[in-house]
Amino acid sequence: MRWTIQQLKQYCQEGFLLVPNLLSVEEVAALNTDVPRLLTGEDSSMHREHEHSGAVRQVYNSHRHVPTFRNLARHPKIVEPVQQILQNSFYIWHSKLNVKEAFEGTVWLWHQDYGYWIYDGVDSKLMSVMIFLDPATLNNGCLMVISGSHSWGRLEHNSDTTTSYKQWCIHKSVLKEKVREAEIQQITGQPGDALFFDCNLVHSSNHNLSPIPRKSLIIAYNDIDNKPRPVEKPRPDWVVSRVFEEISWPE
Numbered sequence: 001m002r003w004t005i006q007q008l009k010q011y012c013q014e015g016f017l018l019v020p021n022l023l024s025v026e027e028v029a030a031l032n033t034d035v036p037r038l039l040t041g042e043d044s045s046m047h048r049e050h051e052h053s054g055a056v057r058q059v060y061n062s063h064r065h066v067p068t069f070r071n072l073a074r075h076p077k078i079v080e081p082v083q084q085i086l087q088n089s090f091y092i093w094h095s096k097l098n099v100k101e102a103f104e105g106t107v108w109l110w111h112q113d114y115g116y117w118i119y120d121g122v123d124s125k126l127m128s129v130m131i132f133l134d135p136a137t138l139n140n141g142c143l144m145v146i147s148g149s150h151s152w153g154r155l156e157h158n159s160d161t162t163t164s165y166k167q168w169c170i171h172k173s174v175l176k177e178k179v180r181e182a183e184i185q186q187i188t189g190q191p192g193d194a195l196f197f198d199c200n201l202v203h204s205s206n207h208n209l210s211p212i213p214r215k216s217l218i219i220a221y222n223d224i225d226n227k228p229r230p231v232e233k234p235r236p237d238w239v240v241s242r243v244f245e246e247i248s249w250p251e
């Protein structure tokens with residue numbers, strides 16, 4: 001499960017690494033079997049965000065409530081590379097099922113996750129793993145990234161309310177200066193593939209204009225020694241977890 005030196009080097013240079021077939025067909029099927037109960041809202045303890053159309057956009061923290069998702073968040077295939085990257089024990093910052101329903105799933109504007117997370121009183125010692133539960137294609141709003149952008153450090157963000165969800169996104173003037181068309185990479189893949197990425201990687205995604213959904217689970221991990229310092233406006237536990245259950249590998 002450990003990454004090779006070459007894989008780690010690529011992750012450090014580019015700020016992300018796509019691992020094809022991280023999960024087997026059976027493992028993805030087991031997760032997808034539990035997805036409908038996340039979407040229907042029968043378990044109200046999971047926080048949900050919706051599109052203007054009413055479609056579910058995100059379901060937070062399934063790893064706390066659903067055994068398949070709980071096991072995945074602690075699976076050696078994921079936590080061993082996370083430990084190699086963070087070089088410390090860590091805990092789950094949050095997890096979210098990002099849904100992007102067919103025809104309805106809307107955009108994610110260009111941002112860095114640390115663009116938001118800095119206001120939660122942490123340093124940039126966090127990272128995320130995006131596990132594809134559906135195919136991610138050019139038409140259904142696959143993730144787009146700028147290779148190497150994590151090394152720019154945190155960029156200036158501002159709030160944007162033009163979409164169905166209030167987003168923090170990189171200031172347009174900064175984008176115009178920094179982002180070149182040729183450098184935008186579309187991360188397409190198959191169910192079971194996983195993208196590991198740095199909290200300062202610049203990323204976005206388009207509207208899903210296709211007839212197939214684009215569901216993926218993002219699990220964010222934070223270095224155990226980077227717990228949030230007190231801030232003026234602490235965000236709720238569903239987005240900034242106060243469950244500091246330590247994960248280290250080998251356990």
Ligand SMILES: O=C(O)CCC(=O)C(=O)O
Nearest residue numbers: 098108113142143204205
């Ligand atoms: O699901 C996507 O396309 C992007 C999601 C994202 O950037 C986020 O949840 O911060």
